Amino acid sequence: MAVGLFGRLREGLAKTRETLLGKVEALFQGHPKVDEEFLESLEEILLGADFGMPVTQELIAALRRRLKNEREPDQGRLREILAEEIATRLPAEQAWTLPAQRPCVIMLVGVNGVGKTTTLGKLAAQFVGQGKKVVIGAGDTFRAAAGEQLQVWGERAGAEVIRHAEGADPGAVAFDAARAAVARGADVLLLDTAGRLHTKVNLMEELKKVRRVLAREIPGAPHETWLVLDATTGQNALAQAKTFRAATEATGIVLTKLDGTARGGIVVAISAELGLGVRFVGIGEGVADLKPFSAGEFVAALFRND
């Protein structure tokens, strides 16, 4: 039994990608009608993109409902409807613009290794490119060489980095960074933080403390707190989002690593449930690989060949 099951799984999965692609093609060519087989294939595509069961079933029910009266929906029409349904589950899509406060403080939070530091570097470069004066606070004093990593990004972007020694209090870094941002007349203060699993209560408390420090130094700060999510993450991202939002009053999401084959479908469930919009998406390790989020492109990518 073990060998049989094993063999079957391996065989089946060695070509997961091809099969999935085959399905997508069949979905649009072989199944002009919206029959059960079609919907099952669509379910697999959505599940495979990490949408999770609840949203997947919602989307399929919506599609079923809306396609009932259409005789031969074509590929374009299906995508359109799906995109609409997904978009309605995401907060109203409007390009994010830098809030008016000066300095505007943006803080990045998230679990370990999702791409906070890299995203911060990319953001710094974008703001500098727009003629803004940027100060960076190296709030990750825990991970080995996190400061050095951020220093390199600061140099790439042309922004000053406020750093303390490894193991220093992140609250103290936030304090110095806020003072420096005010003193330099900066437009933007970007604060990096150490990665932490949302289940570590003391580390979540530490984030609250950092926020209090910022608020004391700069009225209303942090003005934005973005939760950085790795598109490769599955259903656990929902738990991450809930906990981080509760602890840090997160105002938005940055979805990284969309240049891989993961689709990041879980953000739809997160947006729908928590009303958190996706601000930016990361599509590579380069300084320019950060783009504003677009629901249309997000849906198109679901059916993309790589």
Next chain:
Amino acid sequence: MFDTLSEKLDAVFKKLRGRGRLTEEDVQAAMREVRLALLEADVNFKVVKDFVAAVRERAVGQDVLQSLTPGQQVIRVVRDELALLMGSGEENRLDLAARPPVGIMLCGLQGAGKTTTCGKLALKLRRDKRSPLLVPADVYRPAAIEQLKVLGRQLDIPVFDSRADQDPVAICREARAFADRQGYDTLILDTAGRLHIDDALMLELERIKADVEPREILLVADAMTGQDAVNVATAFNERLGLTGVILTKLDGDARGGAALSIRSVTGKPIKLIGVGEKLDALEAFHPERMAQRILGMGDVLSLIEKAEATIDREQAAEMAQQLRKEGFNLETFRDQLRAVKKMGSLESLLGMIPGAGKAMKQMQGMQLPEKELQKVEAIINSMTPAERRDHRIINGSRRLRIAKGSGTRVQDVNQLLKQFTEAQTMMKRMQKLGPKGLRGLLGKGGGLPF
């Protein structure tokens, strides 16, 4: 989670109504719940599909034991299949039996935890009396080399002195020669994170492999990974021929379905797990525990284990069969009584009964009436097999004999027979009600029918 999956299965089987066998339909409904639980745990949908098919095949037509409820029966089949897939744990050890310096190459996506795990591995190997050399071969991520150097300093373990302007293949080659000269017996290669679809960077790993011939090629994967884990693992395995997997960040609350997905598509063992950011947070992998974590039901499984330890499966099956064949008589009743006694407390017995969770909380710590049970058993023991099979033949003189033989009074024998008759009636009713009926039965006269 334990509550959700097992409660959902209970709900499914409530409709069973004491039938002796699971039908295709019962199993179908149960499988929908199992499927959902696995998908919630991030097991790849394709793996789930095949897995559920295998479980269904095994579950259909299985005997429903009397002592263990169908829901748990299914969970047991699920657990057994999961354990089979996860492997025995035998092949989980690192294989370093080669001419030194033995190479260990870590590879994987960006941010998975490779560099940190290199540090952890070095510490573990030094504790195993080896002398490792850490080799930073990530020249792309800013300060990645420095990161490993800092870890080496913290651990006081040597780090090969590479620079970001070097070719990673050359770094690894030189490090190997260096280790050879300096007498380091193990090389730990920290490679850059890369996407499995990045052909140029995958080629780089192939070249390192060809040059250094590492004994272990380990995929470092984040336990929070979703459906894409199969694509990543397949690609890395196809290009490099992995020898194993290290699953990181298991200190969080991710259910870790990726473990099952990766294991399924590559067939490669998970050798170690990361359970924290600190350098000693590296542990051996236990397939059984992982299976339980994925199902989110450690508690129910330990209950089943307890039941299994006291009533072995064959015995239970035999009992069930006898019960079906002979019906509920004093013979089968005595068998059950003995089994119940072995269980220890009423609490643990009730735990086996679906939906009894709440009753269980109220009865916490309540012990079975030991003396009462001993008396009952003694009385039954003094009966002839014929009397046990049909208590209606037990007339006045037989009652007297039984009382004498068991050292009890005739009133005791009378009471037992009266209550047994009541219980038998109830049992018949219960068989119509399904397994839940047993709770009513137990709950009534202060616990037992006697």
